[in-house]
Each structure stands twice: as C-alpha cells, then as structure tokens.
Amino acid sequence: MESQTVQDLNAAYGIEGHVSFAVDPGGLPMAVIENPLATAHIALNGANVTHFQPRGQSPVLFLSRQAIFKPGKAIRGGIPICWPWFGPHPTDPAKPQHGFARTSLWRVLGVAANGDGSTEVRLGLRDGATTQALWDHAFALELIVTVGQALSVALTARNFGPSAFSCTAALHTYFAIGDVNTVRLLGLDGVTYVDKADGDQVKTQGGDVTITAETDRVYLDTTGPVTIDDPALGRRIVVSKTGSRSTVVWNPWIERARALNDFGDDEYLRMTCVETANAVNDVVTIQPGDAHVLACHIAIA
DSSP: OOOOOHHHHHHHHOBTTTEEEEEOTTSOEEEEEEOSSEEEEEETBTTEEEEEEETTSOOSBOBOTTOOOOTTOOOSBSOOEEBSOSSSOSSOTTSOTTBSGGGSBOEEEEEEEOTTSOEEEEEEEEOOHHHHHHOOOOEEEEEEEEESSSEEEEEEEEEOSSSOEEEOEEEOOEEEOSOTTTOEEESOTTOEEEEGGGTTEEEEOOSSBOOSSOEEEEEESOOSOEEEEETTTTEEEEEEEESOSEEEEEEOHHHHHHHOTTSOTTGGGGEEEEEEEEOTTOOEEEOTTOEEEEEEEEEEO
C-alpha cells in the first residue's frame, strides 16, 4: 500500500482553521487539529490520539516524555488501540501484546469541519500480508475522531471474511492528572473486577477507586460512565462509552514505571488509564459482513 506523505495529505485533506498534517517526532505523518474549541494530535502510527486540549483547559491526555515514535512501536500515552486482542494473545504468547493495530500505519480516509466548530478525522486500516501472518482474517478498521469541547473516538471493526471471527479490544486511554495520590474514580462501586496485579483474583469494588499501588484491573459487566475526580487540577473528566461491557484501570506505580524504557520513573504520579474495553469475558464475535463499534466520549464536567 502506497504511503501518504505529509504534502499529499495537506493537499487532499487540509482544512484551514481545522486540520493540517505534519510529521511526528519519529518522522511519520500526524494530523494536527486546531479549531475554535480545542487542539489535538493524531499519529497515523497506530491511529493514536496523542494530545487533546480544550481551549482554556490543561491537556486531558497523558503522553510520556520518553515515548518512542518509531514505525512498529506503540506510543506510550494518548489512546493506543488494542485490537484484535487485548493483552497477550490468547494462545500464542510470541505474538505482540495488545495486537497489531497500535503499531500499524493507518491511512487518512477523510476529514470534515462540522457546523458546531468541531473537527472530524477518519482513519482506516485493512488486512494485508503483515496482519494475516498474525491473524488470518479479512477485516477493515475505521477510526472516527471528533475533536470539539469534548473528544469522541469510535472504532468500527468490519468482517469481510467468509466466517465469523472473535476479538477483544481497548481504547487504552492515558489521562493526565495532577496527583495520583488524590485522584478518585467514580462509577465503579460494587462492580466485580479481575485484579491482574494480584494473580487474577476476582474481587468486588468497594467505594470509589483510589490508586495506592500497582493497579491493573478489568471491571466486568459495566457499561456506565467513569468520572475521574482530580482535585489537584480542579476538574472532573467524564468517560462515557458504547459497545463495551468492561473497563480497565491501569497505573504502573513505582517499580513497574522504573522497568519501562519508554516511561519516566516518576510519571506514574501524573497519569492513570481508564480504558474502554472488550476484555476478559467481554469477547466480541462479528459475523461475515457485520461490524462492531467500540466508542468513548471524553468530556470535562
């Protein structure tokens, strides 16, 4: 597939006052959205929304200062797309963690300046020799990112093959916070979760979620919003979702942060992940010709 150059992208899809294209720190194309409501960056490497900032607000998404921008490498921060599997491959641990969507180069399919002042960017990824070597199915992914006072991200997976396939996924969103020690996550009280940091034990959440140690939890059978209450920044971020019955909460904490080469030793203090997911028992099966949409909506309350 022929690559899209920044020059070609600007000629075909640039919209003054809304979207232009530049190179990311690794030299690959990215969309730069600057409209009356917000700014955002979308790396074509992984279709990762690496930056979102409503006018008058501090950045909503976290991006590590040590993030690696390199072909075939996942970007540490923003909204990596985990697909067609979440976490390790279910039967082959040699295959890449979280699938291949977050390390593939996506194509721009279209852009739009909406009447409400927001900007829409559509990206796509199709199966090919590289993906078929890892996952032998015919598919098309489309990501629609809408940047306004809020951020909406919708991932549509379509099955173009002759038989059904099953997949898991996540919009692995990293949120920028003021201080992890004071943050509370609201909306998960009473929900059953799998504690990945404690031997996959099944537990029940009591009260608001607070982060005081390495945290890696998959909350099950939950479809409602999660609110990030951040007193250090004086704001609340509301994460709503559709097409998902699982929510992942992740923070590497001290030792894990030190072990990651693309993450600063102290950066665990200023981020937490609240992920819109299809994980654990929330497996999606897509019949031939059908599609599934996994979407999140991120707003400052």
